[in-house]
Amino acid sequence: MLTALTFQEKLQGGSGNNGDPIENKKKQQQQQMWIVFPDAVSHRSFLFHILLSSIVCFWMGRIVSSSETTAIPITSSDVLSSSSSFHSHELPPQIVTASPKVPWNYLSFLSGASQNNHCQQQQPPAFDEPSLNGWISNGSVTSTSATTTAADNVSKMSSFRNVDLNEEEKEEQELASRMQYFQELVVHPVLLTMKEDHQAERIAIILDDDDDKEDMLTGLVQQILNYRSIRHIFVVKESLQDCQDTWTDLSQLVHSSSVVMECVSKDSLSSSSSFQVDVVLILDDCNVFDNHDHDDDDTQAESKQNNLEETFRLWFQHLSPGSGSLVTCLGETLPLHHPRASLHHEERLEKIDALEDADFQRIVEYDIRLAHSRYAQSIVVAWKDETSLAQWRMNEAQYALRVHSRLVDPSSSLAWFDSATMVSLKYPSKHSALRFCEPYGNHLAPEDICDSVCSEAGHGYDPYIENIPVEDLYVGKSQAGDHSGRGVFTKVDIPTNSYLGLETTVHSIIYEWPTSDLYNNMLDFVPVFANTKGNVVFVFAEAYGYAQEPWNMPQETVMSHLLNFLNHGCNGTANSGDFTDVTEFTINLDLGHIPDALQSKVDIPYVPHFDRDQVKFDTMTQTFRPINAGEEIYDNYMSFGGESHFRQMVETLRQECSGSFGMVEQYQKGRAVVSDIRKVSVPNVSRGGTDEL
Numbered sequence: 081m082l083t084a085l086t087f088q089e090k091l092q093g094g095s096g097n098n099g100d101p102i103e104n105k106k107k108q109q110q111q112q113m114w115i116v117f118p119d120a121v122s123h124r125s126f127l128f129h130i131l132l133s134s135i136v137c138f139w140m141g142r143i144v145s146s147s148e149t150t151a152i153p154i155t156s157s158d159v160l161s162s163s164s165s166f167h168s169h170e171l172p173p174q175i176v177t178a179s180p181k182v183p184w185n186y187l188s189f190l191s192g193a194s195q196n197n198h199c200q201q202q203q204p205p206a207f208d209e210p211s212l213n214g215w216i217s218n219g220s221v222t223s224t225s226a227t228t229t230a231a232d233n234v235s236k237m238s239s240f241r242n243v244d245l246n247e248e249e250k251e252e253q254e255l256a257s258r259m260q261y262f263q264e265l266v267v268h269p270v271l272l273t274m275k276e277d278h279q280a281e282r283i284a285i286i287l288d289d290d291d292d293k294e295d296m297l298t299g300l301v302q303q304i305l306n307y308r309s310i311r312h313i314f315v316v317k318e319s320l321q322d323c324q325d326t327w328t329d330l331s332q333l334v335h336s337s338s339v340v341m342e343c344v345s346k347d348s349l350s351s352s353s354s355f356q357v358d359v360v361l362i363l364d365d366c367n368v369f370d371n372h373d374h375d376d377d378d379t380q381a382e383s384k385q386n387n388l389e390e391t392f393r394l395w396f397q398h399l400s401p402g403s404g405s406l407v408t409c410l411g412e413t414l415p416l417h418h419p420r421a422s423l424h425h426e427e428r429l430e431k432i433d434a435l436e437d438a439d440f441q442r443i444v445e446y447d448i449r450l451a452h453s454r455y456a457q458s459i460v461v462a463w464k465d466e467t468s469l470a471q472w473r474m475n476e477a478q479y480a481l482r483v484h485s486r487l488v489d490p491s492s493s494l495a496w497f498d499s500a501t502m503v504s505l506k507y508p509s510k511h512s513a514l515r516f517c518e519p520y521g522n523h524l525a526p527e528d529i530c531d532s533v534c535s536e537a538g539h540g541y542d543p544y545i546e547n548i549p550v551e552d553l554y555v556g557k558s559q560a561g562d563h564s565g566r567g568v569f570t571k572v573d574i575p576t577n578s579y580l581g582l583e584t585t586v587h588s589i590i591y592e593w594p595t596s597d598l599y600n601n602m603l604d605f606v607p608v609f610a611n612t613k614g615n616v617v618f619v620f621a622e623a624y625g626y627a628q629e630p631w632n633m634p635q636e637t638v639m640s641h642l643l644n645f646l647n648h649g650c651n652g653t654a655n656s657g658d659f660t661d662v663t664e665f666t667i668n669l670d671l672g673h674i675p676d677a678l679q680s681k682v683d684i685p686y687v688p689h690f691d692r693d694q695v696k697f698d699t700m701t702q703t704f705r706p707i708n709a710g711e712e713i714y715d716n717y718m719s720f721g722g723e724s725h726f727r728q729m730v731e732t733l734r735q736e737c738s739g740s741f742g743m744v745e746q747y748q749k750g751r752a753v754v755s756d757i758r759k760v761s762v763p764n765v766s767r768g769g770t771d772e773l
């Protein structure tokens with residue numbers, strides 16, 4: 081059993097809380113919702129609104145002052161200052177009955193002070209002044225969410241230019257702004273990319289006990305509370321005693337939701353086997369606001385490394401199976417020429433090593449650029465399972481949908497982060513990619529990875545490799561076999577290692593994994609779809625595309641232009657694409673997995689270079705033999721089924737190379753409908769064909 085102090089239990093009864101967090105959050109929003117008149121609203125109705133609000137507030141004040149609750153002489157500041165000495169027997173009887181564990185800040189909610197604040201919020205702001213109570217969304221309606229302090233931070237930021245502040249206040253606001261930026265960029269990427277059926281309910285935060293970390297912790301909790309799925313937040317401290325300082329602010333944040341906040345000591349954590357969370361944020365090593373680098377001596381560095389491994393392993397055990405993820409800081413991103421860069425890089429890789437050693441299957445990093453700092457902070461996200469990284473690779477609209485559906489109130493709580501920000505974070509920095517293959521001590525990347533991914537062509541396409549434009553190619557009757565249909569030939573001599581039609585392959589049609597997933601589901605669950613015209617999209621991918629699983633989820637790519645018509649070179653006659661020293665007839669199908677040479681993914685957890693360049697690798701075709709003018713260009717189809725259909729792909733090739741009809745050929749000759757093809761053949765198997773030119 082975990083030793084833990086529960087400061088906040090579900091508030092039921094007295095608070096009007098019904099136990100459903102979404103309902104409660106909505107209810108609170110409704111309580112705090114206020115209307116901002118759009119510019120188009122006439123001045124007269126605006127004045128009318130002020131008048132109406134004043135009358136309502138006046139009467140509300142009368143009602144409140146005559147009620148019992150105003151007898152409680154507590155204001156927000158009273159509450160804050162008395163937090164550590166609070167005892168439940170000091171509560172007025174009626175509230176104790178309502179909820180024995182009610183935090184006393186609930187009293188301020190009931191008190192006149194709180195009601196008055198509510199009324200003040202009803203006052204529409206003057207048009208030429210920044211809002212101090214919320215974030216104006218599209219000039220029409222706005223609401224403050226459960227995380228009012230987050231909205232306060234935003235409004236503080238918005239008042240930078242307009243309000244006459246002294247230096248100290250300006251500095252304070254700037255700090256709040258920077259903090260919120262960091263908090264948003266740490267919390268949202270990981271929560272937004274949790275799998276749809278494994279959204280985060282339980283989350284743990286580890287921060288050290290520096291004074292300035294208290295505000296950081298409060299802000300992180302505010303951001304986390306934005307998520308409808310969150311049920312339980314654990315704050316992990318050295319001892320339970322350490323929670324005392326921050327607890328007042330924190331419990332205030334969750335007071336009206338049914339999220340449970342709990343303080344957990346590190347000791348109790350290591351002795352507990354039942355404690356499970358979906359996400360852990362380990363931010364005690366983040367150097368966000370001071371710019372000092374703490375140089376460790378060798379012994380310190382070694383023990384730090386051992387601790388890291390232990391910590392990560394411990395969290396690996398406590399993370400929920402399937403989708404558990406860990407977020408931590410990787411350190412500053414120093415420029416390559418910086419005098420401390422090597423040492424720094426060594427430290428970064430040690431952390432990555434520790435994560436890999438703790439069994440994390442996929443690791444990505446992204447940079448948070450802090451205006452005041454010389455360099456960026458690298459954040460690393462590690463997942464227990466290898467398919468989670470695919471969630472990190474969605475498009476802007478998909479992220480936007482998630483922001484919309486997962487957050488209670490994105491418009492008032494997010495000042496910096498949105499779906500477009502997420503897109504900008506989904507690729508690791510060039511800095512980390514460049515550094516990855518550099519030899520530092522024992523942290524060399526595996527040699528084959530360096531050869532195939534890092535050093536091959538650097539970033540982008542290699543300027544020293546010749547590109548043969550599609551104008552130099554033509555389509556003719558293939559010489560691959562009787563039923564091989566059309567093929568691609570060259571008008572010019574092509575040297576070994578040339579690119580083919582880069583100018584068109586960059587326009588390849590990529591069915592990203594969510595799209596592939598969608599149409600495969602449609603075919604599985606709505607079989608009639610296979611015989612509709614809509615299925616042409618599927619036929620196109622099946623007949624002319626090739627599969628990859630760069631992030632362990634199958635997706636298809638179809639080349640544009642005439643390169644679509646490249647046929648497979650049977651019996652090792654391929655002269656472009658993947659080079660293999662085995663053929664479809666000699667390859668060992670009992671391997672059970674696709675050979676490394678045909679892999680479209682790199683099977684180690686952390687590969688920033690590949691992550692950045694994946695689309696390039698998937699859309700690029702190069703020759704590996706010289707090809708003379710007039711010769712047919714052959715591809716190597718053996719990898720086209722991806723990992724999941726590797727065996728079926730090779731078996732299909734064996735048949736086609738023995739003279740049987742290929743998929744599109746059957747389709748075009750009317751010998752099969754696609755539903756049959758899907759049954760007898762396999763998804764992603766072969767490119768189509770016809771012998772009728």
Ligand SMILES: C[S@@+](CC[C@H](N)C(=O)[O-])C[C@H]1O[C@@H](n2cnc3c(N)ncnc32)[C@H](O)[C@@H]1O
Pocket residue numbers: 558560561563564565566567623624644645646647648649650736737741742743744745766767768769770771
């Ligand atoms: C991408 S298409 C290639 C262009 C195709 N030949 C056409 O005319 O549209 C793939 C199809 O070509 C056929 N094909 C490719 N290579 C072949 C080969 N070596 N022998 C027989 N058929 C082949 C298969 O039928 C496969 O479905």
